[in-house]
Amino acid sequence: MSQFFQSSQANPYLFPGLVDFSQPSFWIAVASICFNPLYWNIVAQNEYHNKTITKLLGGRRYLGCYFLAVSIFSLGILRDHLYNVALKDQPANPLLLHPIVKPLAGVLFASGNIFVLSSMWALGVTGTYLGDYFGILMDHMVTGFPFNVMNNPMYWGSSMSFVAVSLWFAKPAGLILSALVVIVYSIALRYEEPFTGAIYAKAAEEKKKAAIINSPGPASGTRSHAKVKKPSSKKDL
Numbered sequence: 501m502s503q504f505f506q507s508s509q510a511n512p513y514l515f516p517g518l519v520d521f522s523q524p525s526f527w528i529a530v531a532s533i534c535f536n537p538l539y540w541n542i543v544a545q546n547e548y549h550n551k552t553i554t555k556l557l558g559g560r561r562y563l564g565c566y567f568l569a570v571s572i573f574s575l576g577i578l579r580d581h582l583y584n585v586a587l588k589d590q591p592a593n594p595l596l597l598h599p600i601v602k603p604l605a606g607v608l609f610a611s612g613n614i615f616v617l618s619s620m621w622a623l624g625v626t627g628t629y630l631g632d633y634f635g636i637l638m639d640h641m642v643t644g645f646p647f648n649v650m651n652n653p654m655y656w657g658s659s660m661s662f663v664a665v666s667l668w669f670a671k672p673a674g675l676i677l678s679a680l681v682v683i684v685y686s687i688a689l690r691y692e693e694p695f696t697g698a699i700y701a702k703a704a705e706e707k708k709k710a711a712i713i714n715s716p717g718p719a720s721g722t723r724s725h726a727k728v729k730k731p732s733s734k735k736d737l
Contacts, residue, residue, distance in 0.1 A: 517593045519673040526673060529586035532579040533680050537688035540572050544633040545695065554634060561634040562626070569629035583662065587671045596670035609664035615646045615657025622647065628654070632699050655685040 513522035520526070547553050553564035620628045622644060626636045646653040659682050666674020 514591075517591055517672070519676060520590055523586070523589040525582070525586040525589045526677075529579075529582045529677055530680060532575075532582045533677065534684055536572075536575050536579055537684055539575065540568070540630065541688060541691060543568060543571075544630040547630075548633040548695075548699070561636060565626050565629060565631045565634045565636060568634075569625055572629055583674070583677060584665070586677065587666065587669050587674050590671045590673035592670040593672050594670075596667060596672070601667050601670065605664045605667035608660050608667070612657040612660030612664060615650070615653040615660070618646045619653045619657070632696060637700065637703055652685075652689060655689065659685060 511520070511522055514520045543553075547564065547568070551561075553567060554561045557563050557567065622642045623638075625631070626634075627638050627642070632638070646657075650656055659678060662678040662681050663675065666672070666678055
């Protein structure tokens, strides 16, 4: 106990066995976790309204979606790296060194990655990386695994992986960062889900209007809509 107070007095941002808030790597990881969803939401919504990426790429919307996908994927790799770097600078907790923790972390990590990878497989590149903001809409809603288990499996599977890594290395600071991941994803979904829903609702409405315009109508084939033969001579009158 005395050692705890001595350490706290020496570094008021250090909580032995829990977290060291004085480490710059911790805050860099925080910034990266917060930045990523902000980035793809701003860029994707701008694309939907202004078609900026599509215009820069000569009207090739699929190429634009792939470009955004590469940038999102790369930022995700960087975020994961910064998270791991931050954990190296953080204290471990003896309670998390219990023999059962690592097997639990392994199961959690494997489950999280199954949810992420299977959802990517089900959605494809354009479905995963906001193709609908480029006007690349899916033909139907995906209802199979893992979407029949949970909503937004990619987000929650990713969150599970963050928690698993923190448990594996027995770092409580990782649990704090994982909680931040969940919070940030939850906030992002409050904007993404209604916006995506509005995109598909608008597309359905436009499809319905087009069907009505192209429809021959209920009077098609009746006497009033039949073709009238133009008389070629007085005999035909």
